[in-house]
Structures are given as structure tokens and as C-alpha cells.
Amino acid sequence: MKIHLKIWRQKDRQTKGAFKDYTLEDVSKDMSFLEMLDTLNIKLIKSGERPVEFDHDCREGICGQCGVMINGIAHGPLKHTTTCQLHMRSFEDGDTIYVEPFKAAAFPIVRDLKVNRSSLDHIIASGGYVSVDTGQAPEANSIPVTHEQAEAAFDAAACIGCGACVASCKNSSAALFTSAKISQLAQLPQGDKETSKRVVKMVYQMEEEGFGHCSFTEACQVECPEDISVLNIARMNYEYNKARLLKK
Amino acid sequence: MALTGLFLSFFLIIHLAGNLQLLLPADEAQLQYNSYSRLLGGNIFVKLVAYVLYASIILHTIDAIYLGIKSKRANGASYSRDKRGRASKWYARNMMALGIIIFVFLVIHFKDFWYSYKFGELPLDINGNKDLYTLVVVAFQELWYVILYVIAIVALGYHLLHGVFSAHRTLGLYHPLYSKIIKVLGIIFAVVMTFGYILIPVYIYLTHEL
Amino acid sequence: MSITIKANIPEGPLAEKWNNYKAKAKLVSPNNRKKLDVIMVGTGLAGASAAASLGEMGYNVKSFCFQDSARRAHSVAAQGGVNAAKNYKNDGDSVYRMFHDTLKGGDFRSREANTYRLAECSASLIDQAVAQGVPFGREYGGYLRNRSFGGVQVSRTFYARGQTGQQLLLGSYQALLRQQNAGKVKLYTRHEMLDLVMVDGKARGIIARNLDTGEIERHSAHAVVLATGGFGKIYYLSTLAMGCNASAIWRAHKKGAYMANPSWTQIHPTSLPQSGEHQSKLTLMSESLRNDGRIWVPNDPKETRLPGDIPEEDRDYYLERKYPAFGNLAPRDIASRAAKEQIDLGKGVGALKNAVYLDFSRAIKEYGQEVIAERYGNLFTMYKKITGIDAYTEPMKISPAAHFSMGGLWVDYDLQTSLPGLFAIGEANFSDHGANRLGANSLLQACVDGYFILPYTLQNYLADEIRVPKIDVNHKAFEETEQKVRQQLEGFLKSKGNKTAEEFHKELGKELYDKCGLLRTKAGLQKAIENIQNLRKEFTENLLVPGDIEEVNSELEKAGRVSDYMELAELMCIDALRREESCGAHFRAEHQTEEGEAKRDDENYCYSAAWEWTGNPSSPVLNKEPLVFETVKPTVRSYK
CATH class of the missing domain: 3.10.20.30 (Beta-grasp domain)
Known part of the structure; x- marks a missing residue:
């Protein structure tokens, strides 16, 4: 054709x-x-x-x-x-x-069509991980994670980091990307310990990189190759608000 | 944004409940509405709430301007061909435009009723209360004024349709089931508010012949 | 001059070797570690996990990748799973069993001690990944779930839906970025290594090109580690990413590192068939599909009915028929060859008659569509996106495609190449899989090399380097190497012929797939060598590369990679030609049993071929590392 x-x-x-x-x-x-x-x-x-x-x-x-x-x-x-x-x-x-x-x-x-998406890496680098060094891990089955928990965490973890959420957002927000990682780790016992620290750092970094805010038009999920749920953003907000309110 | 928005939404319920008194038979409505207005004006608690209300309107507006600038800055260059709209509702994307319509309306609304009532010279009714009722009824005799009112309320309706549910997300309601419930409640709320607020001027326009 | 090489395998019984090594390996004290720099090329599972682990230990790591983010390395695409001898299923698994399966799967052509170590460290990897938050599949009670995979009779594969590679990679990528945040790792994305720099006989740095600016940079370190993955992309049509290449290891090879068993390429049995000339890659469908899918072809080559209309008696479930014990889960090389056999008999299906059916109807009937969707949902979706066909109602069409390089840089037990200070980990090296890799062992090897082996063996090397000051990038070795790199790039641009690098690559790939793919013959390989030499000549004269060096220039990147493939391809053919036996993925038509199975020659070919560069790609020197089996006696590999 x-x-x-x-x-x-x-x-x-x-x-x-x-x-x-x-x-x-x-x-x-x-x-x-x-x-x-x-x-x-x-x-x-x-x-x-x-x-x-x-x-x-x-x-x-x-x-x-x-x-x-x-x-x-x-x-x-x-x-x-x-x-x-x-x-x-x-x-x-x-x-x-x-x-x-x-x-x-x-x-x-x-x-041309090439863009630099390192800003997404910077968000992960600011706290998108479990702080565990090689060698520190306990026996895998000593941390039971229910089937539902694991599946829910996976749904968030499936993000491929392409940036379509940002491109589709009228505010160029990276909320879906950032929240997917926060939500994945918050749903797992291994990752939950650092949630409040993590969410504050990652949200701060997201702002630093110059991304916009989320106004829940939900366009990001519609265009996301992995159909990452916008509820992750709500979860990020929940964790963020909680971390801010309970800050010592 | 979410907190002020939700507070303003809450205020809308009270405001509508009060204003529904305008729908009573004319004589009854006049006296009751005027005495209700006076009651609101005199109560210290209501006064406090009123200050929160003014503050909410101002904060909500400032926040909107701030986020508008932030969004513009984050967007950088714009797309030459943009079909992103297919993935979201038009009103969700145009909260700012809807907000501006509402804001302009509020200015008119405040000037015509709130300012006149608070600082203007109004005739008194037989109970000695300022006759806000007549002011309102007279205003709604003008067709253009009713139309303006309806347009503003429709804008408000769409603003609420997205705003109420979005505010809950901002506050962190992430549970899938409750999130769905809030979405439905938000829709019901927006519809009720829209029709409730439209009903008043239209009813007055149709029923009061001068 | 050909030599016999030694792999520095530690003393002691097989099960004690790694412990003995660790007990005696040299250490670097924490305050000395910060004085030592390490260059890590590649950010896949091996590279990212190694860089993160070394950073955690306190070394300064410079990590390079050509992609725009470390998270894009091709480990991300591995679907099926990762093996570990946890024996959570209580089905008779053990380190020894896993070692034996891997050794046998590799047709007794891998180094016993390395393979054992792989199995030995497998359990820790699962612990590590789980601690990082990798969402592996779980039972309802909360414990880890397993499934079985090709070539084994136990369930030892851990998986995260059909995206295990992605999840493991994100785990190590996050660990890597955590070290970047801590200042211990410096990341250089969109940087491609173009040469290795040797100073006084030791690997001391690399020359890299910044792909965003075109700038050529010098980077120095006390040791260089290559974790650059496999080179299956040399076949052009393969399951690999477009950017996968052999350049880093090939240029190291040209600096003196031996290249081992380069012709051993795994052809994966369950890829999507080619649909036309324009095609740039073949998409892999995870081998895990073979757990529930049944492979068949119609009995009659002239069959025209739709698959659903073909009754059972007119179908040939050839894997179940030929290999009853393993059935559809026969190892990859065997499954691929069996598919090729059917296709060559004219029984292939699809428009180009180049595929076989992978049928889920029975599994769907047995477990319900929901269970199948939970197990393989994303694969079915992907299949539909690419082909437009719903595999829940119609069998998939699959065909073999080039996939994994069992060969790679020769390394000793320390994962050190024949060049001091140059290490190779993950798919870039050759050591653990022999002549055929078992499914779900590649993620394992990459991780184990990176997390648990290199941190010990590299430290053992670096212990002698603590007195060496920072390496100066103004040393004349850097100067000269950079000059050579520049000359090569300028050469590509000056050529001004009329064929693009991609067109050369396609031609080379086809040649290689036909003559050095699933089935190899002496005559075919000789012909291939001749054709490759001609093609290489044409490449130097007729290449067309637009643009300049000092700018974004994808075509220049491709030219460099294809130029290396042109030389490597010949070595692959030479390697395949010289090995007069069949083993694993290396199937020489001249060496087969009466039933058409691979026939090994343990007497003459029980060695790893470690090729040495001589300056002429057509006349490499063959060095041999004899494979000594102290524990296991090689047997005929049977899956019947």
C-alpha cells in the first residue's frame, strides 16, 4: 500500500x-x-x-x-x-x-524522533529500590507474599519506562511512571519498610526533573503499553500524604 | 487543590439547600429567605465558615494558576498534531477553562447579591430584614441573566464531575472498589448540583411575572 | 602456535571447589577499594548486578551501555524464568541434579566446575531477587511457585508471569541506580565501547563513543569487565534486540582475548516465523508455552484444512512421538532440529510453510481458558498483536530462530579472559552452557556471574592492583587506540558505496543461517567461508554510511557492528568446520546416528576451542582447553 x-x-x-x-x-x-x-x-x-x-x-x-x-x-x-x-x-x-x-x-x-528520557532514570535513582545489598538477602520463602499481593505488585512492576504516559499527559506529568514503582514496592513486605522515605524522595525528584502535576485525566493509562492503573497514582498520593502528615 | 475543592463542593450543598427556599410560594419565600439570610449574616460560626469559604476560593484560584504555569512549563514545545484527547474526557482536560467561567460568574454573582446585601442599601421586608428575596427575583426576570446563570452552572457541573472524584484521588483513595463508589457518587453529586442550581433561576423566571 | 590452555580450576572435589576458592581468594580491604576503578560494559543482568555489587563493596564503577537507559538491556526480553535448585517442590531436585541436567543439556561440552558453581549459587540468586522486590509467581499461601522447563524432569523454574527477565533486570537496574545515587557507580548511557586499551599487557581502559554527540572518549580503570551479551543478531533475523552486537568482545578478541566455541548458537524452537522480506527481527514466544502447548504438523504435506478441522489421526505430534520421556519439553536444540526436519519434509504450516503448530486446545479444555490466560496471558496478547490471530481459538504458528550464543570470550574459572585484567560475564563469555543452553539458565548465569562470582574473582585480581595509581588516559596506549578507532570510523564514512550496513547484515545473516545454523555440512561451511570473504571485501569497498562522526549517527553505529560481524561470521564457520562431530546445537550432517541424532566424538573433540586472533580473520589459531570430567562420565545424550 x-x-x-x-x-x-x-x-x-x-x-x-x-x-x-x-x-x-x-x-x-x-x-x-x-x-x-x-x-x-x-x-x-x-x-x-x-x-x-x-x-x-x-x-x-x-x-x-x-x-x-x-x-x-x-x-x-x-x-x-x-x-x-x-x-x-x-x-x-x-x-x-x-x-x-x-x-x-x-x-x-x-x-528527529529521538528524545532523552534520563529524567525517568533519575526518579528511580532517587529511591525506586529496596535497599538491600548483595548477600544480605534472607531465604526467599521466609518472606511469604500472597498470590494476590504478588500479582498486584506485578501489575505495577510491568512498567517498561517508555514515557508514553508523560507524552500523553496534558500536564506532562510522570505520576504514572513514578507511582507504579512506589506502588509495586509498597505492596510487598520487602519494600514496604522504606515506603515513606521512598515516596517523599521520588516525588521530590519528579518535581526537580520538571515534570508537571497529575490532574487525573487518566489518559496515561489508556495509552500505556502495559495498562498500568491510575490507581497507583492515588496510592502514591496516599503514601505521600501519610508520610508528610506523620513526619517526625 | 483537592481540599479547597472539596470544601467548596460541600459549601455548594448548603448553599443549594438554603436557596431552595426561593422555590416556596412567593410570600412565604420572601419572609423565610430574608430571615435565613439575616441568620447567616449574624452567626459567628457561619461568619467563620464564610471566611474559610473566601479563603478557599482564593487558594483554589491561586493553586490553579500555579498549576497552570507549572503545566505549561512542563509541556515544553507543543505538538503540531495532537490527538491525545481521545484518551480522556474533554472536561477533565479543561478544568482551567471551566474554572475561569465559574470564576467570572462568581465575580458577577458576588457583586449582584453578596455585595449588594452586605454593603448596599436594600429595602426592608415587613419583618425588618433586608429584602434579598426581591433582589434575587427581580434579577432573574432578565432572560440574559438566567442564560448566563445556566451556562455558569453547567460549567460548574462539569467542573464537579471531574473535580470531586479527582480530589479523592489526590487525597489518596486508591482502593478499587471505594474509588468506583466515589466516582459514582461524584457523578450523582454533580448532576444534582447542576439541576438544583439551574432549577432556581429557571423556576423564578417562569413563575414570576412582573 | 597452538597451545593447550588451562582454566585455573581450584583443587578439591567438585562440590568443594568454589568454597575452596573463596576461602583462599585474595581480598581488598574496604579502605583500599575506593582507590580502585572498574569499567563495566553492559547493563544487562550480568553487568548491572556486577556493577551494583561492586559499588556496594566500595569500588568505583563506571558503567556503560549503548541504550538510552540501563533498564533497556536485552535481558529485559527474557520471558520464561530462572532456574534454581531450591527443591521447593520436593520432587528430587538438588544442586547435583541441576548441575547434571545443565551439563547433559550442554551435551557434555561445558566445564564441569563452572557448571557446578552455577547450580550451587542458584539458590542465593532467588533469595537476592526476592529481597529486591521481584514479584515472582506465588502460591495462594504466599510461597514461591515453580514450573518445569525444557530438558529437565523437575520443577525448578521461578518466574514472574512471562516477563521474568524484565523483573529480574529491573531488580538489578534499581540496585545499580541505588549505587549511582550513592556515588559509587557512574553511568554512561548511550555510550558504545569501540576498543579495549591495553597498557603494559593489562586491560586498563576503553575507548567509547558518545552516541548523542559523536564524541570519542577515553576511560581508564584498574580492570575492565565485559558484560555485553550475545551475538545471535549476527544472523540478522534473530530473537535479539536490534542493537545487540559482538563489537565489544570482538574488539577485545582482536586485542588478544580468545574467542571460544563461537559457532555454538542456540536456535530457539518457539519463535514466530518470518512473514516477509522487510522483517527486522523474529519475536520469541517463551519456551514455557511448551509446558501446556503441544507441537504438531499435519501428516500430509499437502494438507489444506484449517488446523481446527484436522482430526487427531491426521496430526503428527512429532516430539511426543520421538521423545516420549520429555515430549514437548525436549531441549531446545532437539526441538528446533525436529521442527526443521518437519519443515524440510514439506510439512511446515503457514503461508511460507515455515512453521509448526503449537496447540493449546487440550490445555484449555483441561484447565480452562482463565488458567491458561494467567500463565501466558501476555504471550497470547503479544501473539495477537503481531499476527492478528487469537491463539485461544487457533493454534500458534512457531518456527526456530537464532537466540543465544553459547560461545563467547574464553574465560577461566575466575571469569578472566586470556588478557589479564579483562573479565567477561554473562552471555558474553562461554563457560557454563556447553553446546546447548537449557531454558531458564541464561538469566541464572548472568545473575550468578554478576552477583556472586565476579565480586570474588575480580577482587582476587584487584588485590594485586592496590598500589597502582589511577590510570592516566593520556598514556600513549590510549592515544594510539583512539587513533585507530577514529581511522576505522572515517574509513566507513569515506567508502561512499551504495549498500547500507543493514543490507550487508541481511545478506550475511542469511548466509550464516543457511550454512552455519541448525544444520551444518563440510561443503556448506567451506562455501560460506568463501562467500563471507567476498562479502567482507565488498563491505570494505561498497559500504554507504551517511553523516559524520561528531553527531548522532545510527548508521555509523551499525557499520561498526556489521564490520565486526563480517569477521566473526567467518570464525564461526571455521569453528564449525573444524569440529568434526555433532554436539548440542552444533549439528554436522556428517556426524549423526542412524536415527538422526547428534553423534559426539569424545575422543577427539572433548575440548573447548579457544580461537586466537592473528591479524587475519581467515587464519585464526586454535587453542584447546581440554574438558576434564572428574565427576560425571559423558554419556550419549538421550531424551527418549
Whole structure:
């Protein structure tokens, strides 16, 4: 099928970007969206143009490295699907597709569709872990965790850190990302001991990185590849308020 | 935001309950409403609550402005093509716009009724109370005024539809079941408030011919 | 000059070796540790866990990855689980049993002592991961749940739905970031190692390119650890991430580190089949699906009915038929080869007739769709996203795909390569899996190397380095190495041919898959070597790379990786050609039993091939590390 593309091209953070038009003639329905971009890039390289830079790695929806705005939606039209798992069968012959990078002040553009999402790492680094050194762990079955607890913790832990929640948020908030980690660890006996310390540090870091606030439009969950629940944000707020109120 | 919002929502219930007296038969309503207004004006406890109310309105507004700026700063460059709206409700995304409508309305509302009552010269009714009732009834004879009122209340309704439930989330209600219950209660609340507040001017407009 | 190499295996009976080692290993006192720097390349399970553990001990770690975040390393994609000899199921498991399964699974081509150590440390890993908050599957009472996996008869696999790798990696990534926060680890994301720097015979640093700016940087340390994973991506179509590469280990190899058994690549039996020319990767479906899924093909190659309409008597459940004891859970190499056999007989299914069915209808009937959804829900969803088919109602179509590199840098018992001060851990090394890796052992090996082995063995090395001051990056060795790196990059850009790196990669991959994949023949390998040499020649003359060095340039990154693949591919073929036997994943058509099973030659090939770089990719030197089995006697590997 024939596809018209309007792709955001931007040399670097300082330079102004703009859409550029491309047309691909032989796009197969079985191609993934990124394979379609691969095809475009080979064409561009051969015609002496600079290929489109975009982020991707595992191409099976788990590493979280890919992610662009496709027709104004993070990861494109399918819900709960990463860009790499989106296939061209989701589009029609003759469609025009707009491709833009995730935009947020905390995600500076590197080039074209590539953005720097280190701010998410910084949030985790500020406290998104259990403080246990190698060697300190007790026998695994000495900490029983019920099936329901483990499943609930997993639901939150499934986050792939792609940043679609931030891109989909009208306030560019990283609340879903941050709360997923807080909520996962708060639901497990191993992690709960540090919850109040953790939540204060991580929320502070989230603000430091320049993310916006959460106003519960719930768009993040709808576009999240892993369908992480917005209730995690409520849980983060609960833990945060509790930590603040009970502060000694 | 959540605390002030919830307090303001709570106030809406009291305010509506009081104002429903306007729907009584005209003579009865006039005397009862005016004496009720006077009662509110004179009670020290009510006065305290009133100050909290003013403070809540101001804080809610300041907070909204602060969050608006923060959001703008966090967004950075805007999207050239933006279809993110499909994932959320329009009113949830436009709380600020709805809030501005409500704020403008409040200014008019305060000026016409609250200011006139507190600081203006009003005729007295037969009981010697300031005749706020007549002021209200006269005001609602103007169609444009009723329309303005209805628009503002609809805006308020949508503001509440998102606001009440969102406030509970901000406070940390994360239990899936209770969260759902609050969501339903929030919807009921918003609907009741909207229709309740719309009922008064429309009823007065339709029933009082001068 | 070929030599016989030694692996420095400690004295004592098998079960005592690691304890003996630890008892005698040299230590560095806490106040000296902060004077020592370690470079860790790679932030997958091995790299992140090692960097975190070393940071906790007090060393200064510089951690590098080419991805934009440490959490993206390809360990994240492992689905099925991680093995540990906890014997929570009371079904007869033990360290010895696990060691034996792994050794046998590897067709008796791994180093006994290393394999035993892997099993021995497995239990601690589960403890560690649980303490980090990894949400493993649990029984209703709260205790850990297990399932069984290919090649074993006990249930020793721990799992977190179908995303075990992700959860384990997040555990070690978080531990890594915790050390970053504590100032003990410095992270360099979007940095690619382009060469190893040797100073006076010891590994002392690396040259890396900042992929965001294109800047070429020098980094020094007292020791360098490579945790850069496998190179299955050399086949182009593989289950690996697009960025997976052999560059770090290959460039270390060209500096003198031996490369061991490079041709031993595991071809995974349960991947999604290729659907067209445009395809960039093959998605893996976890092997755990074989617990409940039954593999079959139609009896008749001309079968046209839909799978659901084909009655039982017209189906061939070939794994159950050929290997009744293990059935659908036969080890990967055997399952892959059996699938290839069916496909070659023309019984493949799907439009390109390149797949076999993996059928869940019986399991769904037996346990209900809900139970199956809880076990494999995300895999079924993924399958639907990619193929558009609902596997609850129609069998999946699967086919073999290149997956795991059993080969890698040769390391001794200390995980040290043949270059002093250069260590290799995780999939980047070769040691534990022999000629075939058992399912759920790769996460294990990566973690065990990183958490529990390297911290001891590296310390043993660093104990002699405490008097060495910080390494100066202005040393002429750094200067020269950087110069070479620059020259190579400039060479790619100057070539100005008309084929992209990706196109070369595809061609190379196809060549390798055809002739050095599931089935290898002497003639095929010889032909492959010739073709690869020609392709390599063409690569130097006809490569097209746009852009410059000092900027973001994905094509330049690819060119470097493909250039290394071009040389490594030939070594793989040479390795496969030289090994005149069949073992595990290495199946030479000339060496098979009458029933078509792999036929080992223990008399002549009971060794690990450790290849040495000579400067000419076509004439490497073969050094041999004889495999000595003190405890187990190699037998014919049978899963019947």
C-alpha cells in the first residue's frame, strides 16, 4: 500500500524542527511501523539524505526504548501497544501519517524522533529500590507474599519506562511512571519498610526533573503499553500524604 | 487543590439547600429567605465558615494558576498534531477553562447579591430584614441573566464531575472498589448540583411575572 | 602456535571447589577499594548486578551501555524464568541434579566446575531477587511457585508471569541506580565501547563513543569487565534486540582475548516465523508455552484444512512421538532440529510453510481458558498483536530462530579472559552452557556471574592492583587506540558505496543461517567461508554510511557492528568446520546416528576451542582447553 508520511525533523535541541513529507509506495500490511521507517531510511540514505533518527531496540514491546507520537497519539492508534508492536495493518492505503517525537520539557530532543528520557532514570535513582545489598538477602520463602499481593505488585512492576504516559499527559506529568514503582514496592513486605522515605524522595525528584502535576485525566493509562492503573497514582498520593502528615 | 475543592463542593450543598427556599410560594419565600439570610449574616460560626469559604476560593484560584504555569512549563514545545484527547474526557482536560467561567460568574454573582446585601442599601421586608428575596427575583426576570446563570452552572457541573472524584484521588483513595463508589457518587453529586442550581433561576423566571 | 590452555580450576572435589576458592581468594580491604576503578560494559543482568555489587563493596564503577537507559538491556526480553535448585517442590531436585541436567543439556561440552558453581549459587540468586522486590509467581499461601522447563524432569523454574527477565533486570537496574545515587557507580548511557586499551599487557581502559554527540572518549580503570551479551543478531533475523552486537568482545578478541566455541548458537524452537522480506527481527514466544502447548504438523504435506478441522489421526505430534520421556519439553536444540526436519519434509504450516503448530486446545479444555490466560496471558496478547490471530481459538504458528550464543570470550574459572585484567560475564563469555543452553539458565548465569562470582574473582585480581595509581588516559596506549578507532570510523564514512550496513547484515545473516545454523555440512561451511570473504571485501569497498562522526549517527553505529560481524561470521564457520562431530546445537550432517541424532566424538573433540586472533580473520589459531570430567562420565545424550 501507499503511505504518506509527515515526519518531524529536528537536527538538535537548539535547532527549530518541522514536518517533512515523504511517500512510500510499497508498504506491506505485515510490516511493523518501525520496519516501515527502516524502509524509508534505506531509501533516504541511498538518495543522499540524512536518515530519520528514531529510538528502538528489542522490537518486541518490552525494552521501552521505542516510542513516538503517531497521528498525535503516543505509540499510535492501538491502545496498550508500543510503537514496535504496531503493524501497518492498522493503517489504510493512501493514509497520511504524522510522526512526531514525545515532547515534554523533561524529555529534551536529541535528534528527529529521538528524545532523552534520563529524567525517568533519575526518579528511580532517587529511591525506586529496596535497599538491600548483595548477600544480605534472607531465604526467599521466609518472606511469604500472597498470590494476590504478588500479582498486584506485578501489575505495577510491568512498567517498561517508555514515557508514553508523560507524552500523553496534558500536564506532562510522570505520576504514572513514578507511582507504579512506589506502588509495586509498597505492596510487598520487602519494600514496604522504606515506603515513606521512598515516596517523599521520588516525588521530590519528579518535581526537580520538571515534570508537571497529575490532574487525573487518566489518559496515561489508556495509552500505556502495559495498562498500568491510575490507581497507583492515588496510592502514591496516599503514601505521600501519610508520610508528610506523620513526619517526625 | 483537592481540599479547597472539596470544601467548596460541600459549601455548594448548603448553599443549594438554603436557596431552595426561593422555590416556596412567593410570600412565604420572601419572609423565610430574608430571615435565613439575616441568620447567616449574624452567626459567628457561619461568619467563620464564610471566611474559610473566601479563603478557599482564593487558594483554589491561586493553586490553579500555579498549576497552570507549572503545566505549561512542563509541556515544553507543543505538538503540531495532537490527538491525545481521545484518551480522556474533554472536561477533565479543561478544568482551567471551566474554572475561569465559574470564576467570572462568581465575580458577577458576588457583586449582584453578596455585595449588594452586605454593603448596599436594600429595602426592608415587613419583618425588618433586608429584602434579598426581591433582589434575587427581580434579577432573574432578565432572560440574559438566567442564560448566563445556566451556562455558569453547567460549567460548574462539569467542573464537579471531574473535580470531586479527582480530589479523592489526590487525597489518596486508591482502593478499587471505594474509588468506583466515589466516582459514582461524584457523578450523582454533580448532576444534582447542576439541576438544583439551574432549577432556581429557571423556576423564578417562569413563575414570576412582573 | 597452538597451545593447550588451562582454566585455573581450584583443587578439591567438585562440590568443594568454589568454597575452596573463596576461602583462599585474595581480598581488598574496604579502605583500599575506593582507590580502585572498574569499567563495566553492559547493563544487562550480568553487568548491572556486577556493577551494583561492586559499588556496594566500595569500588568505583563506571558503567556503560549503548541504550538510552540501563533498564533497556536485552535481558529485559527474557520471558520464561530462572532456574534454581531450591527443591521447593520436593520432587528430587538438588544442586547435583541441576548441575547434571545443565551439563547433559550442554551435551557434555561445558566445564564441569563452572557448571557446578552455577547450580550451587542458584539458590542465593532467588533469595537476592526476592529481597529486591521481584514479584515472582506465588502460591495462594504466599510461597514461591515453580514450573518445569525444557530438558529437565523437575520443577525448578521461578518466574514472574512471562516477563521474568524484565523483573529480574529491573531488580538489578534499581540496585545499580541505588549505587549511582550513592556515588559509587557512574553511568554512561548511550555510550558504545569501540576498543579495549591495553597498557603494559593489562586491560586498563576503553575507548567509547558518545552516541548523542559523536564524541570519542577515553576511560581508564584498574580492570575492565565485559558484560555485553550475545551475538545471535549476527544472523540478522534473530530473537535479539536490534542493537545487540559482538563489537565489544570482538574488539577485545582482536586485542588478544580468545574467542571460544563461537559457532555454538542456540536456535530457539518457539519463535514466530518470518512473514516477509522487510522483517527486522523474529519475536520469541517463551519456551514455557511448551509446558501446556503441544507441537504438531499435519501428516500430509499437502494438507489444506484449517488446523481446527484436522482430526487427531491426521496430526503428527512429532516430539511426543520421538521423545516420549520429555515430549514437548525436549531441549531446545532437539526441538528446533525436529521442527526443521518437519519443515524440510514439506510439512511446515503457514503461508511460507515455515512453521509448526503449537496447540493449546487440550490445555484449555483441561484447565480452562482463565488458567491458561494467567500463565501466558501476555504471550497470547503479544501473539495477537503481531499476527492478528487469537491463539485461544487457533493454534500458534512457531518456527526456530537464532537466540543465544553459547560461545563467547574464553574465560577461566575466575571469569578472566586470556588478557589479564579483562573479565567477561554473562552471555558474553562461554563457560557454563556447553553446546546447548537449557531454558531458564541464561538469566541464572548472568545473575550468578554478576552477583556472586565476579565480586570474588575480580577482587582476587584487584588485590594485586592496590598500589597502582589511577590510570592516566593520556598514556600513549590510549592515544594510539583512539587513533585507530577514529581511522576505522572515517574509513566507513569515506567508502561512499551504495549498500547500507543493514543490507550487508541481511545478506550475511542469511548466509550464516543457511550454512552455519541448525544444520551444518563440510561443503556448506567451506562455501560460506568463501562467500563471507567476498562479502567482507565488498563491505570494505561498497559500504554507504551517511553523516559524520561528531553527531548522532545510527548508521555509523551499525557499520561498526556489521564490520565486526563480517569477521566473526567467518570464525564461526571455521569453528564449525573444524569440529568434526555433532554436539548440542552444533549439528554436522556428517556426524549423526542412524536415527538422526547428534553423534559426539569424545575422543577427539572433548575440548573447548579457544580461537586466537592473528591479524587475519581467515587464519585464526586454535587453542584447546581440554574438558576434564572428574565427576560425571559423558554419556550419549538421550531424551527418549
